[in-house]
Amino acid sequence: FVRNPExxxxxxxxxxxxxxxxxSEMRYLHYLADVLRSPPYCPHFKPMKLVSIxxxxxxxxxxxxxxxxxxxxxxxxxERVMSTQQEYERMTLFNITxxxxxxxxxxxxxxxxxxxxxxxxxxxxxPTGIKILQLxxxxxxxxxxTLNFIKNELDDLSEGEHYQGDKFSVxxxxxxxxxxxxxxxxxxxxxxxxxxxxxxFSSTIEAEETRENFVPKTAxxxxxxxxxxxxxxxxxxxxxxxxxxxxxYRDGPDTPPMKRSEERESLLNDExxxxxxxxxxxxxxxxPPAPAPHADLLNIGDSGGGGDSDSNVDLLGFGxxxxxxxxxxxxxxxxxxxxxxxxx
Numbered sequence: 001f002v003r004n005p006e007x008x009x010x011x012x013x014x015x016x017x018x019x020x021x022x023x024s025e026m027r028y029l030h031y032l033a034d035v036l037r038s039p040p041y042c043p044h045f046k047p048m049k050l051v052s053i054x055x056x057x058x059x060x061x062x063x064x065x066x067x068x069x070x071x072x073x074x075x076x077x078x079e080r081v082m083s084t085q086q087e088y089e090r091m092t093l094f095n096i097t098x099x100x101x102x103x104x105x106x107x108x109x110x111x112x113x114x115x116x117x118x119x120x121x122x123x124x125x126x127p128t129g130i131k132i133l134q135l136x137x138x139x140x141x142x143x144x145x146t147l148n149f150i151k152n153e154l155d156d157l158s159e160g161e162h163y164q165g166d167k168f169s170v171x172x173x174x175x176x177x178x179x180x181x182x183x184x185x186x187x188x189x190x191x192x193x194x195x196x197x198x199x200x201f202s203s204t205i206e207a208e209e210t211r212e213n214f215v216p217k218t219a220x221x222x223x224x225x226x227x228x229x230x231x232x233x234x235x236x237x238x239x240x241x242x243x244x245x246x247x248x249y250r251d252g253p254d255t256p257p258m259k260r261s262e263e264r265e266s267l268l269n270d271e272x273x274x275x276x277x278x279x280x281x282x283x284x285x286x287x288p289p290a291p292a293p294h295a296d297l298l299n300i301g302d303s304g305g306g307g308d309s310d311s312n313v314d315l316l317g318f319g320x321x322x323x324x325x326x327x328x329x330x331x332x333x334x335x336x337x338x339x340x341x342x343x344x
Contacts, residue, residue, distance in 0.1 A: 002214060002215055003033065003037070004033070004216070005026060005029035005030055005032075005033055006026075007214060007215070007216065008029070009021060009026070009029075010214065011210070011214045014214075022155045022156075023135075023152060023153045023154060023155055024134075024135055024136035024137070024155050027136070027137065027153075028136075028138070031043075031138060031141050034141070041141075043138065043140025043141050044140050044179070045110065045140060045179045045181075046110075046139070046140075046176045046177055046178065046179045047108050047109070047110045047139070047176075047177040047179070047180070048108070048109055048110065048113070048139040048142060048174050048175070048176055048177070049106070049107070049108045049174060049175040049176075049177060050074065050105040050106070050107050050108075050109065050113075050115075050172065050173075050174055051104070051105060051106065051173040051174060051175060052102055052103060052104045052105055052106075052172075052173045053072060053102070053103050053105060053115065053117070053170065053171070053172055053173075054100055054101065054102045054103075054170070054171040054172075054173075055070070055100060055101040055117065055132075055133075055168075055169075055170055056099065056100035056101070056168070056169055056171070057096070057099060057100060057163075057164045057167070057168065058094050058095065058096050058098055058099065058100065058101055058164075059101075059119070059132050059162050059163055059164075059168070060096065060161070060162050060163075060164065061119035061121075061130060061132060061158075061162055062093075062119070062121075065161075066095050066096050067093060067094050067095030067096055067098070068093075068094060068101075068119040068132065069088075069091050069092070069093045069094070069119060069120045069121075069127075070091075070094065070101055070103065070117055070118065070119055070120070070132065071083065071084040071085040071086070071091060071103075071117075071118055071120055071129070072084045072103055072105065072115060072116070072117050072118075073085070073115070073116045073118070074105065074107055074109065074113065074114070074115055075113070075114040075115075075116070076109045076110070076111060076112070076113055077111060077112050081107055081109060082105065082107045084103055084105075085118075085120065085127065085129075087127075088120060088122050088126070088127045091120050091127070096164075108177065109139060110139050111138065111139060111140070112136065112137075112138055113136065113137055113138070113139060114134065114135070114136045115134065115135050115136075115172075116131065116133075116134045117131075117132040117133050117134070118130060118131055118132060119131075119132055131156055131158070132158070132162075133154045133155065133156060133157055133170065134154070134155040134156045135149055135153070135154055135155060135170065136155070142174065142176070143176075144174075145173065145174060145175065145176075146171060146172070146173060146174070147171070147172040147174060148169060148170075148171055148172075149169060149170045149171075149172070150168075150169050151163060151166055151167075151168045151169065154170060
């Protein structure tokens with residue numbers, strides 16, 4: 001009906017009462033689940049030799065809470081097959097500075113095995129055992145040479161800070177030996193059609209409700225979908241922008257393009273201005289001559305008189321600095337002043 005031991009324990013807790021299973025009892029439920037699965041697991045009948053047991057860190061069970069004086073008892077079924085208990089003074093006291101405890105066992109067992117670890121406390125002149133931990137296992141489901149048990153996999157743990165936190169663990173070193181005799185497995189001839197889970201319920205409706213509430217639902221495997229479509233061709237790149245013709249080239253963003261006719265007129269005007277400035281153009285009419293018989297190169301002549309301002313060619317631009325009318329002089333006095341030799 002249910003295949004997981006945890007689900008079975010949950011169903012029992014809801015319908016009856018919490019079972020209060022210890023870790024070793026849950027371990028045996030997993031053994032049973034392995035036998036009932038398909039295909040079933042068949043446990044082997046190889047004897048197992050317990051070499052040693054290690055506890056780490058050191059449990060704190062003495063009166064001063066700094067160590068313990070441990071010993072181990074091993075049971076096969078209900079029979080005790082060995083014990084490491086000795087006289088109180090001969091048993092080793094392990095304190096917290098040792099870090100771990102390792103006790104040799106060297107005993108061979110088969111089937112159901114129980115290990116119990118005690119702390120020897122001296123009471124009324126003889127040692128009295130205080131249980132530190134207990135664990136149970138079946139040798140037919142063991143493989144390998146090392147068994148590790150963490151704290152929540154151990155039975156009959158004491159309350160308090162005896163184990164120095166949750167990192168307490170037990171390591172069991174073992175050896176599997178060759179089987180000396182073959183034993184018949186009792187469940188090999190069992191037929192699964194001999195039992196039916198409906199006998200656990202009073203009606204079909206109750207069975208369906210229980211199955212719906214407690215049996216985990218497994219999602220069906222996804223159906224294979226159609227193969228992915230073939231990707232299409234890559235998009236064509238955008239065409240490059242058209243190149244700008246030479247006559248539309250701009251120096252700045254605010255300069256409008258100049259038409260061809262305007263450009264031609266501008267070039268002609270520039271040629272006319274150059275010809276007029278150098279006085280090399282013969283096709284244009286000449287300007288009227290200046291009234292003065294001389295060329296006032298430095299603009300020191302009569303710039304404020306009644307004459308025409310265009311008669312003087314101010315090449316050096318000194319005319320703008322003349323603010324008052326210069327004194328009136330005659331042409332002869334100017335020529336005399338410009339002749340350093342005094343020739344007339």
